[in-house]
Amino acid sequence: MKTGQASIASAGDPVGRDYRLTGERAKQAVRLGLTDAEWYRPPIDPDRLRELMTRRNGPAIRDTALWLALLVASGVLAYLALGSWWAVPAFAVYGALYGGAADPRWHENGHGTAFKTRWPNDVVYALASFMLLREPTLWRWSHVRHHSDTIIVGRDPEISFPRPFRFRSVLPNYLNLISGPRMLLRIGQHALGRIDEDTREFVPEEELPRVVREARVFVVILGAVVVWCLATVSIVPLLFVGLPSFYGVWLVWFFAITQHAGLNEDVLDHRYSTRTVYMNPVFRFLYLNMNYHLEHHLFPSVPYHALPALHEEVKQHLPAPKTSMFDAYKEIVLALRMQRRNPDWEIPGREVPEDAGYRINGTRASSRSLATSMAVAAGLESRTDLGPADIVMPGQVTRIDIEDHTYALYRTRRNAYALTDGICTHGSADLSTGHLDDCIIECPKHNGRFNVLTGEPVRRPAKIPLATYPVEVVDGRLLVALRGSGPQPAAAGS
Ligand code: FES
Structure with a gap:
């Protein structure tokens, strides 16, 4: 099979x-x-x-x-x-x-x-x-x-x-x-x-x-x-x-x-x-x-x-x-x-190439987790250093996994940074693979949309807001307060 x-x-x-x-x-x-x-x-x-x-x-x-x-x-x-x-x-x-x-x-x-x-x-x-x-x-x-x-x-x-x-x-x-x-x-x-x-x-x-x-x-x-x-x-x-x-x-x-x-x-x-x-x-x-x-x-x-x-x-x-x-x-x-x-009959000879592809659904933890490389900024214990400001380019979004939590980091065309939970609140889609249009991220699965600055859903089927975390640029590095983020809630379903 x-x-x-x-x-x-x-x-x-x-x-x-x-x-x-x-x-x-x-x-x-x-x-x-x-x-x-x-x-x-x-x-x-x-x-x-x-x-x-x-x-x-x-x-x-x-x-x-x-x-x-x-x-x-x-x-x-x-x-x-x-x-x-x-x-x-x-x-x-x-x-x-x-x-x-x-x-x-x-x-x-x-x-x-x-x-x-x-x-x-x-x-x-x-x-x-x-x-x-x-x-x-x-x-x-x-x-x-x-x-x-x-x-x-x-x-x-x-x-x-x-x-x-x-x-x-x-x-x-x-x-x-x-x-x-x-x-x-x-x-x-x-x-x-x-x-x-x-x-x-x-x-x-x-x-x-x-x-x-x-x-x-x-x-x-x-x-x-x-x-x-x-x-x-x-x-x-x-x-x-x-x-x-x-x-x-x-x-x-x-x-x-x-x-x-x-x-x-x-x-x-x-x-x-x-x-x-x-x-x-x-x-x-x-x-x-x-x-x-x-x-x-x-x-x-x-x-x-x-x-x-x-x-x-x-x-x-x-x-x-x-x-x-x-x-x-x-x-x-x-x-x-x-x-x-015979309702179970299938079309023969439909050749489907074998390859792993990539996954659209988000996961809670990842081998690409930044947790180990992350440093808590000196004197700013409550903030997490996500890395240099150019980790994400203007108009782009990238995924960040920290321990058991997936985030999406955005940089709008006007150079505003934003960090939200990375998994769509409607289903399980990884928002970092979606389409970012200025401060609106569109989910790759059902085209639901969120304002990344406020987390507010702006297009159905997305209805539940995304958690947002304030990002600050300090000496060319991105610092964020992640307090209380914890494991992500279960998807709301369709
Ligand atoms: S999974 Fe994101 S809109 Fe449905």
């Missing part, structure tokens, strides 16, 4: 696997340590990774503006063509841009990595969430879980191709006739304040009122469109708002099937569960480079526009990508057919 390979997939479920978040397989996954576990990451030069994680507004402004322009243009054409057959292709394009191309925009902006500036990410995320009938807060937390427990049966709420796969569900799925009505029903229930068990499973209690408020906004907007239809005795308003979330969804499935379908479940190495596929530039625009899906799961802090470059950096550590959509579909259809007969 290779590192991270399946440990419960072979348990075999007679009828099909139990994908419920509250079912037996969910409990089994917890027992077997498959939740919020350590994941493989390929080795990469830290400076290069830092470069790749850099955020830019330019590409996202260009790609968002082009998407919206195409959406409006196809909508205008569809309106002008009403009453003729030309309306069919016009609505097909409009629907694909609305209910299909919104998906990668929802995804990238949900990670907060599309734009450098924060608010456009939130605006586009909210818009795309509505277009896809995805309640923003609920789906934000659902996606956090997807990244923590990728394709872990009973834990990942976003497994779209369960084993055994029912081929007769393809057409209804491509028209959103299975998930769509369920999502509408759930929105209606949430608007009434009734929260289902699955939602409670991964959305924190304190976020539930927000789920209710958002569901009510969705109901109001959709209700207004329905009233408009009734008032004008016409279905046209719904063809523009509401129904594209059904007839345009085929594009979501067309791309999304390539991400994980047919690959291993219950593994702790994304290289077994996630696929990269080469696509042409048009597809890559529509899909916002999510065809580099394996790279995205390995480094969720790298924005979509840098994924092709990231792929070049790490591809020798990854299985060979599929060379085209056709190549990917060939593998997927074979796997889904075989797994229909």
